């Protein structure tokens with residue numbers, strides 16, 4: 344089992360390689376690795392990321408087959424099946440680090456802001472279920488002066504939504520609460536910059552952040 348702190352270092356190192364345009368050869372997919380993994384997996388981190396095509400998790404952390412347990416959903420929201428996926432990895436593979444990975448200019452956040460500013464009657468119910476989960480993070484910001492500055496509003500809403508997902512996951516189930524309290528499970532929030540490729544771990548690390 345890899346501890347949460349060690350897992351975090353692996354992700355930070357991998358992201359530094361990605362930013363520097365360096366790829367580690369051992370993380371490239373290979374037939375040998377595929378065959379080796381067919382017998383079982385031991386991913387060292389669970390990542391709850393956005394579906395955005397510009398944020399492929401294994402690539403931005405320079406990781407290979409079998410390294411990461413990845414859950415992707417537009418807006419990196421937390422819903423019951425996603426909590427279940429985190430529990431599954433934590434219990435089955437003893438994955439001890441969970442990262443909620445949001446990103447700059449997130450379309451799900453922008454869609455939520457638009458919906459709150461100019462509500463559309465005919466929005467699909469399914470899409471609505473995503474907007475509804477992002478809404479609380481955006482509503483508070485829309486009540487402040489930020490509503491006059493769309494760019495800053497979006498930036499702040501991205502972070503607020505990541506924080507909300509981290510909080511929701513931490514208290515999402517009895518199993519996860521117990522793992523955090525007694526078994527070294529760490530849930531942190533991070534933002535990926537589409538421009539620089541850097542991942543900023545800004546939530547859940549206390550003074551060490």
Ligand SMILES: [Zn+2]
Nearest residue numbers: 393395449450
């Ligand atoms: Zn997104």
